[in-house]
Every structure is written in structure tokens, then in C-alpha cells.
Amino acid sequence: MAGLGPKIDHLMEALRCLPGVGPKSAQRMTFHLLERNRDGAEQLALALTDALGHIHHCKQCRILSETELCSRCADPQRQRQQLCIVEMPSDVLAIEQATHYNGHFFVLSGHLSPLDGIGPDALGMPQLIALFDQNIIEEVILATNPTVEGEATAHYIGQLAQARNIPVTRLAHGIPLGGELEYLDSGTLSRAFAGRASL
């Protein structure tokens, strides 16, 4: 996509750092911003710079935060006995929206993936072990994604916790609400069948 000068090309290229944005979307966004919404583009540039300068990870739970300790970790009302471990900050928001969970979180920022060079250290495991060793936690809730990598990560953390005699739970697998048995993948159906509960 050439022909409008290097600065426009550079903006199109830069927009492709956004997830789900290919060359065609980047072109559409570039024209939209420059033709229709220069104020929005300026706001976006400022918000990006501002966020990059001020948003870091909470030193305790590793979620994105403007302060050294995030609002959740600093909140004395939250139960320190429960620790819910998730892969991404968005999982924290999803769990808070769906449940009344009032314990602490720990954000891995990913899952174990040795082929990509993501090992325990990159996921903050030393920090997590230090938390375990404080002897405050009475339940570790593993809420990683039900993918191969998420399961492996949950298994790894589960062993770390059990070695310290901390009870570990995992989110239930089964049929999603509104789902139909007929269209369910066999893995989920098998887990739902094996995990059947008495009424």
C-alpha cells in the first residue's frame, strides 16, 4: 500500500501493532483518523503516552495498576485467605463481573509455554511462592483457561501449593448454560459426564 508518503505508511504500519488489525483495517483506521477524527487521534496519542508512563504491574498481584499496590491488594476488606490465579487482567474483570468473589487475585500474564521461552520465572512464580510461604492462604483457586497450556500451568501451580499443604480448587468444567448436548465437543461432554453431581 504505497503512494501517500512515508508518514502515512508509518502510521498504517504502527496501527498493525493492535491485535486483530491487518493491512486493510490499518488503512481504514488511518484515513478515518486523518480525515474525520483528528481530535480522537490526538487523544489516543496522549492516552497511549500517559498509560505507558504511569501504568505498571502491581507488585503483589501483578495486575496492571497506576499505583505500586493495586486497589484490590490495598483493600483491607478483601479476604487474604483466598487467592484466585488467572492468566490475564481481563480474567480478573470477568470474574468480578460474574461472581461475588472477594478474595485476592494473582495475574500470571500468560501461561507456561516452554517452546515460546515462557517459563515459571516469566509468570511470576517466585513471587507466587513467596505469597504461598506467608502461610495466610487457605484456598488457591486455579482459574487459568481450559486449554492445554492453561491446564499445564494449573497443574504446575497446584503442585507448588499442595507441597505447602494449601488446598487447591479448579473452576468446574461442564456444559455451558444454554448449550445443547448435541453440539457439544466430546471433551467437554466427557468432563461433564464424569463430573455429574447428585441433585
Next chain:
Amino acid sequence: MAGLGPKIDHLMEALRCLPGVGPKSAQRMTFHLLERNRDGAEQLALALTDALGHIHHCKQCRILSETELCSRCADPQRQRQQLCIVEMPSDVLAIEQATHYNGHFFVLSGHLSPLDGIGPDALGMPQLIALFDQNIIEEVILATNPTVEGEATAHYIGQLAQARNIPVTRLAHGIPLGGELEYLDSGTLSRAFAGRASL
């Protein structure tokens, strides 16, 4: 979507100025940039600021350009006798990729839309009339979109040109290549039938 602080919320809100980005995509983009691609976010902020500061409209054809006169208008090899009128800068790129057109362009940056307050002045009509009055143009090619507004805009410009005895052409309507008659909308089929050509 609350809970991670005002700067993150502000970035999510700012990303929604991009076309096709809703609250969920904005959240995903925010986490991706802050967790995975801070360099990309920095580049994007710089590219936006750079583009806003240096990219304006070509004073002759109104396309986005870094220089006062864009590379097309400054090119003496291009035929000044032909003027192709399009709605958006992306249409210029599309026509250049698909054809061997070597004349000049004029970018309206929209179409006539009285209800939205977009009249002839907002589309650069005075500038276009000044071009017509130079008595250089021998063909005006109307390449606005085949929508109601695009057709109305083409009709308006066509009348301006014809009043100055400049021949006007319009891109052909008909069956798109690879299309099937059965699934074609009746408007297009009717135009294709009426515009049938002898082999």
C-alpha cells in the same frame, strides 16, 4: 468496565475513536499493548503525533499529503486532461492498483449529505469549479460510490462540468466478475441488462 484505574479506562475510551472498535475490542487492545507490546504502543503514539503534525490535504486534489502539493499533482508525467473524482483517499489507491489510469484525481472527502450538514462547500466544490474553469480538463470521470448519496454527488458534479462543456463519464455499473445472476440484487441486474453491449 471499571476497576483498573482512570488512566487505563481513558486509554480504552480513546481507542474507541478507531472505526470498528467497540468496548470489548478496546479492552483487548489495551491489555495487549500494556502487557505484550509496549514498544508498539510507543511507536503508535509517535506515529500518530507525527502524522497529525505533518499530514494535511494537497491544496490541488485534497488527498492526504505531507507536502503542500501531493506527489501526483506535482508529477509532470500525469495527464492533466483527465480528472477522476472520488469520495475517499482509499478510492485513489484502489483505482491505481486496479487500472493504468494516469490522469489527475480529486478527492471529495465524502459525499453530499444535506441532513448531516455536508454541502458542496465541505466537499471542495469551489476548488473543483476553479479547476474546471482552467479549461485544461477534457474528461471528468465520476468515480463516487454507487450509493444514493454517491449518485446524487455524481449528478451534481456532472451538471457543473456539463455547464462548462466538459465531457463527463461515470464508472460502468453491471455484474461483478465472478458473480452469479441468480444471487444478484435486482437493481444491479436491471442496470446490467439496460447497459448491455454488443459483442
